[in-house]
Amino acid sequence: MKYPTTLLLALAFAASAAIASAATASDNWDNNCTKCHGADGKGLTKIGKKLNLKDYTDAAVQAKMTDEEMTKAITDGVSDNGKEKMKSFKDDLSAAEIKDLVAYVRKFKA
Numbered sequence: 001m002k003y004p005t006t007l008l009l010a011l012a013f014a015a016s017a018a019i020a021s022a023a024t025a026s027d028n029w030d031n032n033c034t035k036c037h038g039a040d041g042k043g044l045t046k047i048g049k050k051l052n053l054k055d056y057t058d059a060a061v062q063a064k065m066t067d068e069e070m071t072k073a074i075t076d077g078v079s080d081n082g083k084e085k086m087k088s089f090k091d092d093l094s095a096a097e098i099k100d101l102v103a104y105v106r107k108f109k110a
């Protein structure tokens with residue numbers, strides 16, 4: 001069977017766009033979050049252990065967090081008794097990137 005070149009180009013473009021958007025959440029995670037939460041989301045980094053971070057591969061941990069709470073934590077940061085524990089990312093990441101990161105964190109669940 002013979003396909004028109006325009007169709008093939010459109011398919012190739014769609015495929016590369018899908019890959020690019022998937023890489024964004026993972027790049028953002030690598031660049032902004034792994035220092036504390038770890039590449040695997042378990043929070044077992046040096047800082048993560050000190051901060052007593054949750055293990056995002058634990059289904060029980062995931063069940064206790066709502067998407068809204070996660071979005072708020074990433075957007076506005078997390079503080080404890082007025083002390084900042086995680087910074088606000090609203091100046092670094094767009095709302096769409098934050099939404100993708102919430103979905104990315106959900107994927108750590110084993």
Ligand code: HEC
Pocket residue numbers: 028029032033034035036037047051052053054065066069070071073074078085086087089101102105
């Ligand atoms: C300086 C260390 C640090 C960095 C960097 C960091 N976090 Fe956090 N994060 C924390 C701490 C501390 C908490 C609160 C304790 C906990 O929930 O484990 C937290 C909590 C969270 C929560 C849980 C909110 C809830 O409802 O329980 C999410 C989701 C999260 N971080 C995502 C991210 C993402 C995404 C990034 C990168 C854009 C990031 N964090 C970067 C330290 C960090």
